[in-house]
Amino acid sequence: MKLISSAKLLTGILLIAVCICEEYASGLTNETFFDHSLFNRFLGRFVVAGRVNYAGAKIESSDLNTYLLKIASEPKSKVFSMKEPEQIAFYINAYNAITIKTILDHYPIHGSLLNFLYPQNSIRQIKNAWSEKHTVHGEPLSLDDIEHNILRKKYREPRIHLALVCAAMSCPPIRNEAYRGELLDKQLNDQATKFLNSPYGTRYDAASKTLYISSIFKWYGDDFVGAYKNSLDLKGYPPKETAVLNFIYRFLKEPIQKAIISSKVKVKYLKYDWTLNQIPLPAN
Template identity: 45%
Template sequence: MHRSISAVCALIILLLSHVSIVRADEATLYKPYASVLTNFVLTDGRVDYASLKQKRSELDSFLKSLASFSPKELETFNRNAQIAFWINAYNAITLGEIINHYPIKPNLVTSLLYPKKSIRQIDNVWDADDHSVAGRKLSLNDIEHRILRQEFKKPEIHVALVCAARSCPPLRNEPYYGDLLEEQFRAQAKEFVESGRGFSAEPERGVVYVSKIFEWFGDDFVTDYAGNPKLKGYSTKNAATLAFLLEYLDEDTQQFIFEKKPNVEYLDYDWTLNDL
């Protein structure tokens, strides 16, 4: 009996210690957003946009909090907490844009190029600089390219930013938090790879396929991931991409890459909305 009580107490302490990792200011700021993700995002990353549109008050509350958030307070966040802040802002604004236009009406021109049910049908969705965040008017492209990519230079953001397409990495059903960020990035990368959206291999053809995200942004990984001697012979971008992915591949696939030096090709990108 005594041992059982001790075990329960130890478990409670462990759980509480994990919760305490999240800064109080982050927990407060992200509380409504956390509720949105818990209630409307499935474990596979798909989103119940129809229900979210009907019950959008918490998302709207979070977007208003982003608009009124003090730039000076954001400066008190450590580097990872600031990265988490901007990832959450990007993903939440994207959710808002989708439900503002849901159900999405196809554009005559873009529907010839992209699925009719796609964020690609929303005019100017990434370039409109009418989103207020921490005292700044920004577009989604500003957040991704000017802030996250240029200022922070953290390539792992590419497994966390979700552009509402099926080929995107999955949307987590929890916010990103500064002190959990590295752990969350690893979980995201693992799920992205194992889902087949981030990586697949055909040893019989001597080919590995990686997400088109690595064609677009593979150079972002060079500084942190290039230089693995087992990947000599690949372009710098492909070597960095494979080095990033290796941690999430089984040993047989790793050996296949090291020994056979398969060609790297890019998976087709499915822009269909990540809806139910």
């Protein structure tokens, strides 16, 4: 029996090692990244100052449609193998993309006079907008499923409420870029800053010492309890309001910050405006 020379043996070992490393690196890249470039391009074209050009997007929605096909066909196991920020970005983008597609499928929206509680052009006029099933990583999921059964249940990241956009004026502004795992923390903080310093996020009445905040915090304020401790040492508030005030404080401008820490403010919630978050249409 011939013995393999040391040089040949070493060469063989090195080749095997190189192949293993290349395969591992390729697998790692696939596991930790989802390409959101199509949605990024779509948002860059049709979002201006937090509003959507639905009329323009209705005419040219190929990027959005192709992106939703990618979302639909991505294996669930691959999504769950991504790093957590990548997973959160995937679901936020899926939610926002599906919401826009829901609007486009019914645009222009002509509401029913029977549904007089909401504006005629509101997503609230679309039947089953939040319960209709869409394909996401190979399984049927509704907008409610994505928000409540995945994002809120699986991840302890209450800032998602500043990123999920339900196509209404009182929603946080939609970004003109897609969320990305490596930028997620920065993007969520930027969303909080923009939204909380807008008329839809907070409003302070100095005369009555009343802080009006978005109804989002009324509905989902409990998600912030535990995630944001009482570092301001606020007293006399229920746990939900204590957590919310500690969260929003870091993003607000100085006058409102001073009001929060200098005296007990009354907390009330802003009325939610369900008018469609579209770019204003030109007058006829």
